Amino acid sequence: MKYSVKAPAKINLTLDVLHKRDDGFHEVKMVMTQVDLADRLDFEHRSDGKIVVEISGGSLPLDERNLAYQAALLLQKETGTTQGASIYIHKHIPVAAGLAGGSSDAAATLKGLNQLWELSLSKERLAHLGATLGSDVPFCVYGNTALATGRGEKIQPISSPPPCWVILAKPPISVSTKDIYQRIQSFHPAEATEKMIQAITARDYNKMCATLYNALEEVTLSLHPEVRRIKERMISSGVDAALMSGSGPTVFGLVQKESRVRRVYNALRGFCDQVYAVRLITDKIKK
Numbered sequence: 001m002k003y004s005v006k007a008p009a010k011i012n013l014t015l016d017v018l019h020k021r022d023d024g025f026h027e028v029k030m031v032m033t034q035v036d037l038a039d040r041l042d043f044e045h046r047s048d049g050k051i052v053v054e055i056s057g058g059s060l061p062l063d064e065r066n067l068a069y070q071a072a073l074l075l076q077k078e079t080g081t082t083q084g085a086s087i088y089i090h091k092h093i094p095v096a097a098g099l100a101g102g103s104s105d106a107a108a109t110l111k112g113l114n115q116l117w118e119l120s121l122s123k124e125r126l127a128h129l130g131a132t133l134g135s136d137v138p139f140c141v142y143g144n145t146a147l148a149t150g151r152g153e154k155i156q157p158i159s160s161p162p163p164c165w166v167i168l169a170k171p172p173i174s175v176s177t178k179d180i181y182q183r184i185q186s187f188h189p190a191e192a193t194e195k196m197i198q199a200i201t202a203r204d205y206n207k208m209c210a211t212l213y214n215a216l217e218e219v220t221l222s223l224h225p226e227v228r229r230i231k232e233r234m235i236s237s238g239v240d241a242a243l244m245s246g247s248g249p250t251v252f253g254l255v256q257k258e259s260r261v262r263r264v265y266n267a268l269r270g271f272c273d274q275v276y277a278v279r280l281i282t283d284k285i286k287k
């Protein structure tokens with residue numbers, strides 16, 4: 001039996017950072033959603049009990065450093081199963097981009113092997129296990145759109161935002177999530193996230209655009225002026241609103257008018273190699 005699972009990229013519509021915690025993590029409150037740029041993972045049973053990872057479309061370590069490998073080992077350890085698996089990752093999400101590509105692969109592995117190995121673990125249990133791999137993994141287990149709190153691992157699904165196009169532009173730099181969090185100077189109440197939930201519940205696209213907010217954005221933009229230039233270029237090319245995702249460096253722009261998507265895409269392509277025109281995953285086009 002072979003199973004295929006999609007692993008979509010995420011974007012943060014809001015990311016409020018409330019305070020630094022004693023365990024070194026930051027207390028956050030954020031609205032996360034997914035776009036239809038996705039890796040695909042295929043799972044095949046192995047009777048030798050081994051976990052073997054192969055990848056196409058990118059070069060990443062295939063051993064314990066790979067988050068899909070880590071997720072598979074974790075499931076073996078937690079359930080005591082002696083079953084193994086071959087995991088084929090078809091990589092489409094840019095790596096270390098702020099789009100949670102690795103976290104989504106880990107979540108897809110938890111879901112795919114739960115089926116392949118007939119473990120019958122609940123989504124809650126998979127999300128709980130996923131939290132030990134990374135703060136974004138529980139959201140990726142649930143998918144769609146959600147409020148994430150705690151260090152990002154407490155997930156409350158919410159309704160889908162109004163449908164729109166999303167232009168993603170990733171500059172050729174990498175940032176350390178840990179470093180960006182550590183550089184935050186001041187903390188604020190989670191006002192943007194509260195307003196975003198209201199905008200989404202009311203299916204108010206304009207209010208959603210007006211409410212985009214990421215507390216990490218200013219930190220990354222001040223360290224990397226090229227990210228700021230991409231955001232400015234996106235705004236001048238006619239997106240309805242733009243924001244950096246996660247700790248960056250990818251910037252996303254929201255566009256509702258389909259006729260404008262090509263213009264924005266072309267304006268960015270002349271500026272940046274990795275540009276994608278995708279759609280939000282909403283109830284209408286649920287993957």
Ligand SMILES: C[C@](O)(CO)[C@H](O)COP(=O)(O)OP(=O)(O)OC[C@H]1O[C@@H](n2ccc(N)nc2=O)[C@H](O)[C@@H]1O
Pocket residue numbers: 012015024025026027028098100103133134135136137150151152177178179181182246247
């Ligand atoms: C920036 C976001 O992607 C937004 O969704 C997440 O907050 C980060 O999620 P992630 O990449 O899964 O992060 P993790 O692998 O759990 O943590 C990486 C590092 O980021 C910092 N970190 C992460 C999450 C958080 N709430 N506070 C933090 O301070 C910690 O120093 C941690 O060691």
Ligand SMILES: Nc1ncnc2c1ncn2[C@@H]1O[C@H](COP(=O)(O)OP(=O)(O)OP(=O)(O)O)[C@@H](O)[C@H]1O
Pocket residue numbers: 060065066067068089094095096097098099100101102103105106136177246247248
């Ligand atoms: N299957 C995987 N796909 C992508 N990256 C992986 C994977 N496994 C391990 N990694 C490692 O994880 C790190 C972060 O990669 P990822 O693409 O998840 O970053 P990100 O988009 O910035 O994540 P986040 O938005 O959750 O902070 C990279 O250093 C990468 O080498």
